[in-house]
Amino acid sequence: MVTLKVSNVSLSYSSVKVLNNITFSLEENSVVSLLGPNGSGKTTLLKTIDGLLRPNNGSVYVNCKLVHKLSRKDVAKVLGYVPQKLEVSELAAFEFVLTARRPYVDFDYSKEDKRIALDALKEVGMLQFKDRLLTELSGGQLQKIYIARALASGANVLLFDEPTSNLDPKASSEAMRLLKRISLLSNKTIIISIHDLSLAYRYSDISIFLKDGKIVAIGRTDEVFNADIIKLVYEIDTEVDKNKKIVIFYY
Numbered sequence: 001m002v003t004l005k006v007s008n009v010s011l012s013y014s015s016v017k018v019l020n021n022i023t024f025s026l027e028e029n030s031v032v033s034l035l036g037p038n039g040s041g042k043t044t045l046l047k048t049i050d051g052l053l054r055p056n057n058g059s060v061y062v063n064c065k066l067v068h069k070l071s072r073k074d075v076a077k078v079l080g081y082v083p084q085k086l087e088v089s090e091l092a093a094f095e096f097v098l099t100a101r102r103p104y105v106d107f108d109y110s111k112e113d114k115r116i117a118l119d120a121l122k123e124v125g126m127l128q129f130k131d132r133l134l135t136e137l138s139g140g141q142l143q144k145i146y147i148a149r150a151l152a153s154g155a156n157v158l159l160f161d162e163p164t165s166n167l168d169p170k171a172s173s174e175a176m177r178l179l180k181r182i183s184l185l186s187n188k189t190i191i192i193s194i195h196d197l198s199l200a201y202r203y204s205d206i207s208i209f210l211k212d213g214k215i216v217a218i219g220r221t222d223e224v225f226n227a228d229i230i231k232l233v234y235e236i237d238t239e240v241d242k243n244k245k246i247v248i249f250y251y
C-alpha cells in the first residue's frame, strides 16, 4: 500500500530553487535512503514532507491525506520527523517517549499511552534505561530513545535526518538494523537521509539520489546503487561490491 506520495514538489528559499519537481511514491514496510551531497536538498525535502515547509508547487500526501491541510497535531499522528540535531531536555527517557502521545491526549496520559511508550522502549532495547535522564545517555542510546518516541507516536511514515552522523560504526549499524526491523515488523515507511553509502547500500530497500534539488536516480537499492550513479551524484570514484554489500572509495 502506498503510504507517502510526493507529487511535483518544488521549493525555493528567496529566489534560489532548492527542490525541483520532486515526484515519488513509497509503500509500507520499506527503508528508504535519501542520498546526495551537502546542500542537495535532503533536509529541505524531509521538512517539506513533514509539513514544516510549504512547497511553492506540488503536494505531499500521507495515507492519501494532503499534509499541508492537516493541523500539526494530526501531522504528528501520521508523520514522525527526527531532526539531525537531537534536543536533550531534563526529561527521563520514559517521560520523553510518552510526549509522543500528546496529540491523542485531552487531559492526562492514559494507561494505554503509558503501555505504548513502554512497548516502544522495549522494542528498541532501551527498557532498562527508562528512568535515565536524556542528558545522561550516550549518542547511540539517545538515538534509540528518539526512535522509540517516533514509534510511540503511531505514525506510519518516519523521517530521520542523518540519524547516524554522530554515531560510531557499531552504533550506526545497530541504528540502521533497528530501523530495518521496525519497518518490517510495524509496517512503517522509513526515510533516512544519510551520507554513509555502505550503510545505505546494506540496509535500505529503496534509494533516492538527489543532486541540486533534483532526483537523479530512484529505485530498488540493488538496482540503482552503482559506480556510475555515485560518480554522477558525488563526483567520486567508487566500486560497489555486491557480495560484501559495501561501497569502496578510490580517493
Ligand SMILES: Nc1ncnc2c1ncn2[C@@H]1O[C@H](COP(=O)(O)OP(=O)(O)OP(=O)(O)O)[C@@H](O)[C@H]1O
Residues within 6 Å of the ligand: 013, 014, 018, 036, 037, 038, 039, 040, 041, 042, 043, 044, 045
Ligand atoms: N533557511 C534557509 N534559507 C535559505 N537557504 C537555505 C535555508 N536552508 C537551507 N538552505 C539552502 O538550501 C540548500 C539545501 O539545503 P539542505 O539543508 O536541504 O541540504 P542537505 O542536502 O540536507 O545538506 P547536508 O547534507 O549538508 O545536510 C542549500 O544550498 C542551503 O544553503
